[in-house]
Each structure stands twice: as structure tokens, then as C-alpha cells.
Amino acid sequence: MNTDFDVCIVGSGAGAGPVALTLAEAGYSVVVLEKGPWFTENEFYKDELASRRRNVYTPNLNDEQHVIEEPDGRGGWSSEPTSVSGWNFWRGSCVGGSSNFMSGFFFRLKPEDFYLLSTFGPIDGANLVDWPISYEDLEPYYTRVESVVGISGRVVPHPHLEPRSTRDFPFPPTLEHPFVEQFDTACRKLGWHPLPTPRAILSNSAMNRQSCGYSGWCGSYGCSTGAKGSSRAALLNPAFETGRCEIRPHAKVYNLVSNTQGKVIAAEYYDRAGKRQQVDAEIFVVACQAIETSRLLLCSTGPRHEKGLGNSTGQVGKNLIFSAGGTGGGDIIYKKLGRTMAESLKFQGLFLNRNVQDWYFIDNPVWGRRQKGGTIDFLMEHPGPIAKAIDLIWDDHGNLRWGSPLKQALKKHFTEMREFKCEIFCDWLPTDNCFVSLDTKVKDKWGTPVARVRVGYHPHDIKIGNYLAKKATYLMRTMGVRNVYSNISGSPPPNLAAGGCRFGNDPKNSVLDPDCRAHDVENLFVTDGSFMPTGGSIPYTWTIYANAFRVANKIVKQLGG
Amino acid sequence: MSIKKYNIKCRRQGKRDVFLRGKHGSGSIGRRTFLSGAVGFIATLLLSPVVARTVKSHASALTEDPWQTLSIVQDHLFPSEANSPGAKEINAISYLRNMLADPVTDTDEKEFILNGVKWLNELAVERHEAVFMDLTLLQQSALLQQISKTTAGRNWISKLLSYLLEALLSDPVYGGNPDGVGWKWLEHRPGYPRPPMNKRYYDLLKI
Numbered sequence: 001m002n003t004d005f006d007v008c009i010v011g012s013g014a015g016a017g018p019v020a021l022t023l024a025e026a027g028y029s030v031v032v033l034e035k036g037p038w039f040t041e042n043e044f045y046k047d048e049l050a051s052r053r054r055n056v057y058t059p060n061l062n063d064e065q066h067v068i069e070e071p072d073g074r075g076g077w078s079s080e081p082t083s084v085s086g087w088n089f090w091r092g093s094c095v096g097g098s099s100n101f102m103s104g105f106f107f108r109l110k111p112e113d114f115y116l117l118s119t120f121g122p123i124d125g126a127n128l129v130d131w132p133i134s135y136e137d138l139e140p141y142y143t144r145v146e147s148v149v150g151i152s153g154r155v156v157p158h159p160h161l162e163p164r165s166t167r168d169f170p171f172p173p174t175l176e177h178p179f180v181e182q183f184d185t186a187c188r189k190l191g192w193h194p195l196p197t198p199r200a201i202l203s204n205s206a207m208n209r210q211s212c213g214y215s216g217w218c219g220s221y222g223c224s225t226g227a228k229g230s231s232r233a234a235l236l237n238p239a240f241e242t243g244r245c246e247i248r249p250h251a252k253v254y255n256l257v258s259n260t261q262g263k264v265i266a267a268e269y270y271d272r273a274g275k276r277q278q279v280d281a282e283i284f285v286v287a288c289q290a291i292e293t294s295r296l297l298l299c300s301t302g303p304r305h306e307k308g309l310g311n312s313t314g315q316v317g318k319n320l321i322f323s324a325g326g327t328g329g330g331d332i333i334y335k336k337l338g339r340t341m342a343e344s345l346k347f348q349g350l351f352l353n354r355n356v357q358d359w360y361f362i363d364n365p366v367w368g369r370r371q372k373g374g375t376i377d378f379l380m381e382h383p384g385p386i387a388k389a390i391d392l393i394w395d396d397h398g399n400l401r402w403g404s405p406l407k408q409a410l411k412k413h414f415t416e417m418r419e420f421k422c423e424i425f426c427d428w429l430p431t432d433n434c435f436v437s438l439d440t441k442v443k444d445k446w447g448t449p450v451a452r453v454r455v456g457y458h459p460h461d462i463k464i465g466n467y468l469a470k471k472a473t474y475l476m477r478t479m480g481v482r483n484v485y486s487n488i489s490g491s492p493p494p495n496l497a498a499g500g501c502r503f504g505n506d507p508k509n510s511v512l513d514p515d516c517r518a519h520d521v522e523n524l525f526v527t528d529g530s531f532m533p534t535g536g537s538i539p540y541t542w543t544i545y546a547n548a549f550r551v552a553n554k555i556v557k558q559l560g561g
Numbered sequence: 562m563s564i565k566k567y568n569i570k571c572r573r574q575g576k577r578d579v580f581l582r583g584k585h586g587s588g589s590i591g592r593r594t595f596l597s598g599a600v601g602f603i604a605t606l607l608l609s610p611v612v613a614r615t616v617k618s619h620a621s622a623l624t625e626d627p628w629q630t631l632s633i634v635q636d637h638l639f640p641s642e643a644n645s646p647g648a649k650e651i652n653a654i655s656y657l658r659n660m661l662a663d664p665v666t667d668t669d670e671k672e673f674i675l676n677g678v679k680w681l682n683e684l685a686v687e688r689h690e691a692v693f694m695d696l697t698l699l700q701q702s703a704l705l706q707q708i709s710k711t712t713a714g715r716n717w718i719s720k721l722l723s724y725l726l727e728a729l730l731s732d733p734v735y736g737g738n739p740d741g742v743g744w745k746w747l748e749h750r751p752g753y754p755r756p757p758m759n760k761r762y763y764d765l766l767k768i
Binding site: 037038039042043045046047048049050053054056062213215216217221224346347383384385386389390393394400402403404406407410411414415 | 637638639640642645665667705709715718719722723726727729730731732735744746747748749750751752753754755756757760761762765766768
């Protein structure tokens with residue numbers, strides 16, 4: 001059959017980039033369909049209005065939204081469309097997806113993360129399963145990401161360091177803020193291991209990308225030097241350079257057409273003018289981020305796929321996971337520091353890349369058997385001033401303040417202190433109360449049903465989160481941080497979603513086979529975070545990149561390469 | 562959850578780097594509810610014949626250009642002081658005008674801000690038989706305190722404060738914060754590169 005392209009990829013984020021690059025380099029023709037625009041480094045500025053206040057990188061919620069079902073506190077569920085709540089579940093609709101706006105905290109899963117069920121045993125109410133592949137299967141690809149995407153870091157031996165095939169990172173760590181010495185000292189005093197956090201940010205120019213410019217605004221902002229290892233800068237640009245990868249922005253795929261044999265034969269999309277277009281290909285790859293991937297598969301019914309693609313056993317959308325845990329922080333008061341340190345803390349630029357993994361596994365005698373714990377990441381508050389100022393219009397008692405009291409609070413918070421923060425990552429256990437379905441009423445602007453997302457969580461997540469929060473706040477107090485607080489909740493962070501099409505050996509309880517091909521569709525692959533049955537206790541991006549490189553090799557093989 | 566409780570929750574939840582938790586952002590919990598303002602600042606305007614007449618005689622003022630009133634309110638919310646810029650110095654009113662004229666800003670947001678002026682004047686007429694701008698500074702200040710006890714009033718003031726703080730700290734390319742006066746006052750150093758004139762957020766939406 002003569003098709004437009006060998007491979008058609010829907011989406012362009014972390015799950016798409018490795019596939020586009022691998023296939024184009026192997027000599028195949030690739031088309032990437034992205035529903036958002038194609039921004040380049042020339043459109044990324046440190047503009048808080050664009051990134052955080054007006055959300056120009058995500059759709060208008062009146063055009064495209066979600067319906068979120070939350071626990072109503074009485075044992076039932078209450079649902080609200082996000083155009084009403086304002087709770088934005090989009091993270092970056094543009095070429096490169098949300099990887100453009102990540103902070104780039106990069107962690108590998110640990111060998112035990114692949115076998116949560118057999119290592120730690122079952123947990124009542126959680127759908128725990130082992131992965132069908134092992135850490136060893138993914139390790140070469142983790143290593144590949146270090147050099148291709150560009151990860152800077154420094155390997156430090158510690159009790160939970162995962163095995164590595166290379167001695168150290170290919171790029172030295174990004175420059176660090178002198179304040180890390182205080183952090184390291186406090187950690188060592190407690191007998192903890194302060195670890196430098198690997199970052200998907202180039203510490204020197206390489207691969208036609210400039211080195212980090214040290215503005216300190218990584219999270220939520222596009223990178224203007226190309227140092228951040230987004231799918232766009234690190235993978236799609238070189239894929240495009242091969243001349244074999246076409247990228248079509250403003251192409252909103254709404255349906256994958258399948259034939260009577262059950263094979264996918266075309267992707268139908270709306271172009272910028274709202275006109276229906278389509279492309280055909282040998283292989284189709286879906287990588288629209290967990291929620292939207294499940295939504296597209298559920299929408300794409302066909303003669304052999306009445307309930308949607310990959311859904312013959314009703315598993316699509318099930319076992320969606322986020323990242324459990326929460327945040328904490330406190331104030332570093334300048335007066336308590338030497339002048340030089342205080343001055344240097346006033347300006348963000350250098351990195352405070354530190355994390356602690358001493359409780360990635362917890363041996364707490366009170367709990368009996370060994371438990372899976374998590375990662376605590378430490379950072380300085382984001383330098384964006386508007387969000388910080390708006391936080392101050394409510395005093396500590398929740399009363400609105402304005403006039404001179406507000407101005408005094410602003411002056412104090414901006415010039416006398418800086419917030420030191422921590423982020424706690426632990427497993428969001430997969431349960432029957434966290435899944436994606438199609439909403440029966442709400443549609444997007446093209447008339448396609450939107451994703452309805454139930455976001456229930458397991459109480460165990462909170463227990464582990466609180467255990468880690470205690471450790472984190474204890475360390476911060478030891479360091480002399482004031483007004484220390486922490487907040488562990490079951491509220492899902494929309495930027496850390498995975499699952500929904502988990503992979504496995506048994507079609508009864510999984511959507512994809514171990515190669516991330518749909519059990520019931522021979523030419524359909526899913527390469528974003530949807531494949532993950534469990535998420536580990538870290539941000540997912542490095543694992544998504546690594547797995548997409550792994551699956552890309554399987555696709556090359558299937559095409560005969 | 563009340564907006565007040567919700568805001569405390571948000572402060573503590575933080576949403577900065579990796580964990581974008583919490584429902585605020587440019588929207589906030591129950592955004593539409595938040596902006597509808599229910600029925601204004603006075604739940605029921607129990608008009609005595611006198612007040613009804615007064616409101617009638619001020620009817621033109623109630624529908625007049627709202628910008629002067631908004632500017633007066635801004636001066637209350639963010640006063641100019643000896644050592645620090647206020648609403649005037651940060652061009653808060655022209656910033657607000659630009660933002661409300663911007664097609665990207667939701668219509669319900671614009672309506673809510675303008676409706677607030679109307680509600681404020683209705684209340685002023687009911688209490689003092691004069692529109693807000695004709696009151697003494699003390700009377701104005703007391704009225705603002707009074708409406709801040711109502712949900713709609715709280716929402717309206719917090720919305721105006723958000724725009725004020727944007728005018729104080731956004732890039733001067735948007736018309737507020739002239740010459741970085743807000744940044745200088747709070748010793749804030751902006752991140753680079755800064756947005757140029759032809760790449761403001763509304764320009765990005767055309768790409």
C-alpha cells in the first residue's frame with residue numbers, strides 16, 4: 001500500500017520527539033500532527049503575563065476543556081467543567097508540548113519501581129502490577145537520553161543510586177548557588193545524602209543549542225537559548241533537519257480511522273481554518289499526554305473497535321496516575337545571613353539543584369514491612385514576581401488587604417526574605433477511582449466529546465507524603481528556615497499525569513503490549529506517559545523519553561528496518 | 562469552599578516549579594461564580610421613596626464613564642506614598658483600560674469589573690445620596706471596607722488588586738510599571754530576555 005508517510009505521530013511532546021528523530025534518522029518518512037502552534041526560541045520570553053497569567057501556551061478553556069470529577073467528601077463524586085472552575089488541565093499545546101515548559105528535574109526510575117507489586121506486596125484498593133520490562137531493559141535508553149537530550153549532572157554514590165552503564169553524566173552540572181553549601185552541611189549533620197539534581201539543561205553549548213543563560217525562570221517558561229532539553233529543541237529540530245520529518249502545527253486530530261481488519265488507516269484532523277483533512281501512514285503513534293491520548297483512542301471507533309481503539313477489554317483510560325505528595329517551604333530571612341549571601345539570594349540565576357532520596361524506601365518499624373517512599377526536591381521560589389505579589393493580597397487570616405498594609409507586606413516579602421521550597425514526590429497508586437472517559441454532554445469547539453477525568457486518590461499516598469513532609473520540614477528548620485509549612489494533598493498536579501493505557505502481557509488488564517503496541521491494533525503504538533502502570537516517585541519526563549526511544553526501535557523493526 | 566478559605570489553601574499549596582497544584586492561575590475556583598458577583602454589593606436595595614428619587618436623579622451618573630470611579634478606587638487600593646509608587650505612578654488605570662480592551666480578556670471579566678462600578682454607585686447613592694466619586698475620602702474608604710464584607714465585593718476588590726499588581730510588576734512593554742518603577746521599589750530584577758514590543762502575549766496568539 002502506498003501511504004502519504006511511513007509513520008504518523010499524533011502529538012509532539014516528550015513521547016513524540018524520540019520516535020520522530022529515530023524514524024527519520026533510520027530513513028523513514030514521518031509526519032507529526034500537533035494541535036497547537038509552532039513557537040521557536042524567538043517567541044519565548046520571561047513574560048509572566050504570557051506564561052502564568054494569560055496562559056497563551058494552552059487553549060482557551062471555553063474552546064477546549066475537561067470535566068473533572070472530584071470526591072465530594074460524602075463518598076460520592078462532584079463534577080465540574082474546567083471552563084467553569086478555571087482549573088487548567090492543559091500544560092502546553094504547541095510543538096514540543098509541555099516539555100517546553102518543564103523545569104527539567106530529571107530522575108531515573110529505580111529497579112524496584114518496575115516490580116512494585118512483587119517487591120512490596122499488594123495494597124488493598126490499589127491496582128498494583130509489575131511492569132512487563134525491567135530496569136535493565138530501559139537502562140541503555142536512559143543513558144541515550146543523557147547525551148541526545150542533554151542532561152547535566154554529577155553522579156554521587158548513595159544507598160539508593162540506580163545502576164548505570166556509564167560512570168557519569170555527559171554534561172557537567174549547571175552552575176550552583178553558593179547557598180547549596182548550607183543545605184549540604186545541614187543534610188550531612190543529620191546523616192542524610194544531599195544529591196545534585198540532574199537537569200535536562202545544557203551546561204555548555206552543544207548539538208547546535210546554546211548553553212543555559214541562567215535566568216532562573218525554567219519552570220512554566222519556554223527556554224530562549226535552547227539549553228532546555230524540550231522535545232522541540234533537542235529532538236524535533238534535528239528530526240526536521242533530516243528532511244524526512246514534516247511537522248504540521250494547528251492540526252487537531254479528532255479521529256483515527258480503522259478498516260475492517262482492525263488496522264488504523266488514516267488520521268483525520270482539523271486544520272487551522274477548521275477544515276477536515278487526513279493523512280494515511282503504515283504506522284500510527286499516539287503521544288498526546290495521558291489524558292488526551294485515552295480520549296482520542298476512545299473517540300476512534302471502527303468496525304473492529306466498537307468501544308474505541310485498544311479498548312476491546314475496556315481498559316483504555318483506566319488506572320490514570322498523577323504524582324502524589326505536595327509542596328512545602330519557609331522563609332529565608334536575609335538579616336540572618338551574611339551580606340554577601342543575602343545579596344546573592346536576592347537574584348535568581350544559579351541553580352539550587354538538590355534532592356534527597358534517603359527515604360525512597362522506608363523501613364519504619366511502626367508500619368511493619370518495608371514501604372515504597374519517595375523523593376524530596378529542594379529549590380528556591382520561582383522568581384516570577386506577579387504570582388508572589390498576588391499571594392499577598394490575603395493576609396495570614398484570609399482577610400483581604402489593600403492600601404498601606406498591602407504595600408508594607410510587598411516590601412517585606414520582596415526585600416527582606418526569600419522563600420525556600422521543597423517538592424515531595426511519591427507514588428500515586430493506581431485505583432478504580434482515577435480514570436478517563438468521554439463526557440456525554442460537553443464538547444470542544446470542533447464538536448468532539450471532551451475528556452471526563454475522575455481524580456480519586458488512595459489514602460496510602462497521603463500517609464507516605466506526610467512521612468516525607470515531616471523529614472523535609474525538619475531539615476528546613478535545622479537550616480534556620482522560618483515559618484516552615486508543608487501541604488500534602490490528594491489534589492492531582494495536572495502537569496504530572498501518566499497511565500490510562502498501561503502496558504502489560506495480559507490484554508485483560510492492559511491496553512498495550514510490552515512494546516507499547518495496542519494489543520488489538522497491530523499498527524498502533526502509544527509512546528507518551530500513558531504506558532506506565534506505576535509512576536515511581538519522581539517526575540516522569542526522563543522515563544517517557546527513554547521508553548519512547550525504546551519503542552522507536554521496535555517500530556523501526558516492524559517497518560523492516 | 563469560600564473564596565477566602567480557598568485563597569488560604571492556595572497560598573499554602575503554592576504552584577511554582579514542578580508541582581502545579583491548586584486551581585488558581587489566571588482563573589480561580591468557580592471562576593464563573595466568582596465573576597457573576599451574584600446580585601451586586603447590596604443583596605436587596607430597600608428603596609425608600611426618597612432614595613428611589615435620588616437614585617433616579619443620579620441615573621446618568623450610574624451609567625457614566627466608569628474610568629474615573631475606577632481610578633479613585635485604585636488610589637484607595639494602592640495609594641501613592643512618599644517612598645513608594647502608587648496606582649498613579651505605575652499607570653494602573655491605563656494598564657487596566659488596555660487589558661479590558663484586549664480581546665483575549667474574557668468578556669465576563671470585563672463585565673464584572675464594570676458592573677462593580679455600578680454596584681458601588683448604587684450603594685453610595687443608597688447610603689449617602691451621592692455617587693461614589695462625589696463622596697469624601699473617608700466615606701469612600703468606609704464603603705470599600707463595607708463591600709469587602711460581601712462575597713461579590715471581596716471578589717471585585719481582589720480582581721482590581723490583581724490588575725494593580727500586574728501593572729506594578731509586569732514588563733513595561735504592557736503599559737504599566739513605567740521605567741521599571743515597580744521593580745526598583747521591590748528590588749526585583751527581571752528575567753531575560755524580556756518580551757519585545759512585537760511579541761507581547763496577544764501577538765503570540767497569532768502564530
